[in-house]
Amino acid sequence: EAQVTxxxxxxxxxxxxxxxxxxxxxxxxxxxxxYRQDPGLGLRQIYYxxxxxxxxxxxxxEGYKVSRKEKRNFPLILESPSPNQxxxxxxxxxxxxxxxxxxxxxxxxxxxxx
Amino acid sequence: SQQGEEDPQxxxxxxxxxxxxxxxxxxxxxxxxxxxxxxxxxxxxxxxIRSNEREKHSGRLRVTLDTSKKSSSLLIxxxxxxxxxxxxxxxxxxxxxxxxxxxxxxxQVVVTP
Numbered sequence: 001e002a003q004v005t006x007x008x009x010x011x012x013x014x015x016x017x018x019x020x021x022x023x024x025x026x027x028x029x030x031x032x033x034x035y036r037q038d039p040g041l042g043l044r045q046i047y048y049x050x051x052x053x054x055x056x057x058x059x060x061x062e063g064y065k066v067s068r069k070e071k072r073n074f075p076l077i078l079e080s081p082s083p084n085q086x087x088x089x090x091x092x093x094x095x096x097x098x099x100x101x102x103x104x105x106x107x108x109x110x111x112x113x114x
Numbered sequence: 115s116q117q118g119e120e121d122p123q124x125x126x127x128x129x130x131x132x133x134x135x136x137x138x139x140x141x142x143x144x145x146x147x148x149x150x151x152x153x154x155x156x157x158x159x160x161x162x163i164r165s166n167e168r169e170k171h172s173g174r175l176r177v178t179l180d181t182s183k184k185s186s187s188l189l190i191x192x193x194x195x196x197x198x199x200x201x202x203x204x205x206x207x208x209x210x211x212x213x214x215x216x217x218x219x220x221x222q223v224v225v226t227p
Contacts, residue, residue, distance in 0.1 A: 004156070033215070035217070040219055041219060042118075042202060042217045042218050042219040042220055043157075043202070043217035044217075045214060045215065045216075048214065058214060059214075059216075088154070090156055090157070092156075092157075098144070098206065100144075100145060100162070100164075102147065102159035102162065103157075103159065103204075103215065104159070105156030105157045105158070106156055107155060107156050108154065108155065108156055110154075
């Protein structure tokens, strides 16, 4: 089944404790992206990747890192999480970059930073 | 900054009625997409309309685009309880980097049986 998977689905952590949220897609998509969703603000793009080893900042990249060493994986790294990073995070992928292509979303990761 | 803004923020209708929501955006776009999100889940793509198109249909969905007013509307006809969800428009500005999709805050639709 074609899908985007994220792990973990739920995570409670404490300020400053490094964490990684994994994202994997099995559709051989070139483009992958991370969003955060906060009430009243919709989805905001954190980072995106056009292809392997090509990443770029979205609208809210501060406090986050990403890497794209393999086509299928696009992990989101929070080196030193803070409470303002408490949010619902979504990974998405599409065949190639550009708004002509629909994005496929993962199920989301609900992160709480205490 | 947020490109698309949906209106209304929330909409409550009965089964069988039509639901209309609007999206306004600030800068010229290449295309506009609509997505649906069931509570707490990932977004699902509904329909894409290109900047040179004015109207598009997909099943019970009808999307219009008015580039002169920088707005789009999504109409769901003969709504069902299963249409209860949040609906988002997403745009890529012509001056944005490829892949930088901007989402609005969404319209929350509740369809009661």
